[in-house]
Amino acid sequence: GAGVSQTPSNKVTEKGKYVELRCDPISGHTALYWYRQSLGQGPEFLIYFQGTGAADDSGLPNDRFFAVRPEGSVSTLKIQRTERGDSAVYLCASSRGGKGETQYFGPGTRLLVL
């Protein structure tokens, strides 16, 4: 079946601009996660959704970052007033249930802030 998809695959923006990154989880998966991966590092947790609600957003670096999942399926990660330090690969994962289920990752969105 179809895996996790993310759009766009690449995004180039200018410092100070607003960006939205989209994640389509595997059909039927109730849990969704966002991670961020900087060059040469492993992915780092940002936020976890169970259904429509953000169960844990402790990994979001500051209040410029926000994510939504209004219908419990597609999620959008929103970054306001982008900074060069936001440049990274943003990864989305989904799992069938919540805690303990295996997470399956999408290909990521490569964000470059100039």
Add this chain to the structure above:
Amino acid sequence: DAKTTQPTSMDCAEGRAANLPCNHSTISGNEYVYWYRQIHSQGPQYIIHGLKNNETNEMASLIITEDRKSSTLILPHATLRDTAVYYCIVRVDSGGSNYKLTFGKGTLLTVNP
């Protein structure tokens, strides 16, 4: 979640078995060992996980020592497409804040022709 230690890099000849070690000496009794890999420019790919028994699937085998302080991921017949960064992660599978995967830097496995 317990911390893991992996070698930074390893090499393997094509067609030979690749054995990737992981130390997790502070693992708790209810923590599972997970392995993911990340091929260049792709998202992490789930490989296998286990608690204390050895596990095998179509991709790999996972050997966990009796004291559970270390494990080895085995790719029985490595191919060039297995070149990737391999991450060993320990995680509780129920209750608590176990949804987070805590990635280290992993092992870069290079399979040579």
